Amino acid sequence: MDERIYVDNSATTAVSERALQAMLPYFRENFGNPSAIYSYGQEAKKALEDSRRIVSKAIGALNNEIYFTSGGTESDNWAIHSVCKLKGEAGKHIISTEIEHSAVLRTLEKMRGEGYEISLLRPDKNGQISAAQLENAIRKDTVLISIMMANNVVGTVLPIKELCETAHKHHIIFHTDAVQAAAHIPINVRSLGVDLLSMSAHKFHGPKGVGALFVRVAVKPAAYISGGGQEKGYRSGTENVPGIAGMAAAIEEGAENLQNNARHLTALRDKLIEHTLKIPGIYLTGDPANRLPGHASFVFEGGKEGARLINMLNDEGICASSGSACSASSIEAPHVLTAMGYDKEIAQSALRISLSRYNTEKEIDTINRRLPLLVDELRRRKEKTIL
Ligand SMILES: Cc1ncc(COP(=O)(O)O)c(C=O)c1O
Structure with missing residues (x-):
């Protein structure tokens, strides 16, 4: 032992027993490609869409607001990329914090290279960011605010609902990296009001290399990976069906308990x-x-x-x-x-x-x-x- x-x-x-059992059939018995029209494919497709329903329910989202990704890093990258693409020339200012994960910080650095100005809010000694602090940083050309829900280094849980309300008062899109929070603290995207939210299965007893991005219907993601048109054409590539089934089982188990x-x-x-x-x-x-x-x-x-x-x-x-x-x-x-x-x-x-x-x-x-x-x-x- x-x-x-x-x-x-x-x-x-560690992957939970329930997540593991949910994954196993999709490696060998039902290994089909979800895009195929014969039975193997349709079984995989059903698993994919059932998983989408489960994941969306766990965070109070609609089915068509969940996009599967390769994990938290991709979700963060895609979220920032989407909003910048969507907003185009409307503004070139982004607000985030100094305590974000590098998946957000490095992506913002990249955006800086593309002409964006980035303001990073400094936390207090507890790792908190206040709504007043955010309010002060907002400008006429701010197009995105990205603030994590819970910090990976110090565990601080941030006041996302208030921060999001501040963003929305100024009609600014709000993204939250909820990689450390999902399935650990209650999340309801509607009551929080967030527009985009990143998750990663391996942080809540699901498998590695699979995650999801929630994008509120009214916001719409930008096409991110081109190819065969999976994930409604926004993120191509044959779906990781076992991983996605494992993620759904893990988040459902986490939410239940x-x-x-x-x-x-x-x-x-x-x-x-x-x-x-x-x-x-x-x-x-x-x-x-x-x-x-x-x-x-x-x-x-x-x-x-x-x-x-x-x-x-x-x-x-x-x-x-x-x-x-x-x-x-x-x-x-x-x-x-x-x-x-x-x-x-x-x-x-x-x-x-x-x-x-x-x-x-x-x-x-x-x-x-x-x-x-x-x-x-x-x-x-x-x-x-x-x-
Ligand atoms: C807050 C936060 N965001 C993003 C990530 C990246 O997630 P992934 O490992 O799924 O790419 C992590 C992982 O440590 C994280 O803690």
């Missing part, structure tokens, strides 16, 4: 946070109140190279991360923490422990027992190298 403790669920999650999972995760998270904060010189990052149920993130004094602690935890069979999946293998300070006002050195001590419903209290107890000893050892090793 695998005795390792996996607590890097913001990076990716949202409250129970959140209760379980919050209890484990709070136990972990309470215990960890007893270690001298260690601080919680992100919003203490409005944060993802399973997300705990810290920085600590004297731990400049957080990656060392991650390696020490790994030696003990505990898989955690230093901030975000993209920066896990580097000691570059997470841009999110420096944007929140942490200096570069302390930002490099980031430790992220992100839980899933499969984590147990026993595992948290093990982390709580080992972490203070490892932090202590790391500090002692550092002192030795200084001497």
Whole structure:
């Protein structure tokens, strides 16, 4: 039996049994191409459209507002590209935040190269962005506002409904990257009011390489990948039917158990946070109140190279991360923490422990027992190298 403790669920999650079972038939028995007219094809097509219905229902959308993609990165890229295309010469100003995932930040950089001006809002010390702050940044030529629903590094949940209302007061299209939020906190696109929303299956116990973009009917996506005309001609390429079926099963399962999972995760998270904060010189990052149920993130004094602690935890069979999946293998300070006002050195001590419903209290107890000893050892090793 695998005795390792996996607590890097913001990076990716294990595929659930229900998602796996939903996928299996589409690899071998019903392997048809959904565009084919014979029975194999039609069975695959039915799976595709059933999945679209399930995914749309989970977030309160209409069936024809869901487009399947290869994951969160593609959804973010496509969302930004779509709005810029749609708006054409109407305006060349985009507002986003300094704490977005690189899927958004790099795409915005690309748009800057195409003549757009980009304003990135700076978060407060909890990683929050306020409606007043957004209001101040809005200009006559603002065509898009893209603000994430929950941050991957510090777990802060942002006030998307209010931010979206501010955008709409000025008739500006609002996109949210909900990759960390979907199937973890309640999402209803109608009550939130968002125009576009990105999701990724592997963050909620679905498979990797599959995601979705919600686009409100009135907005319409721009054609993104040309070819055989799949996804209503907007995103060509034979659909990843097993992946899509897995994504639908995973989001449905997540939505059905949202409250129970959140209760379980919050209890484990709070136990972990309470215990960890007893270690001298260690601080919680992100919003203490409005944060993802399973997300705990810290920085600590004297731990400049957080990656060392991650390696020490790994030696003990505990898989955690230093901030975000993209920066896990580097000691570059997470841009999110420096944007929140942490200096570069302390930002490099980031430790992220992100839980899933499969984590147990026993595992948290093990982390709580080992972490203070490892932090202590790391500090002692550092002192030795200084001497
Ligand atoms: C907030 C956020 N957006 C986008 C992505 C990219 O998603 P994917 O891995 O599906 O491309 C991630 C993944 O870490 C994320 O955390």
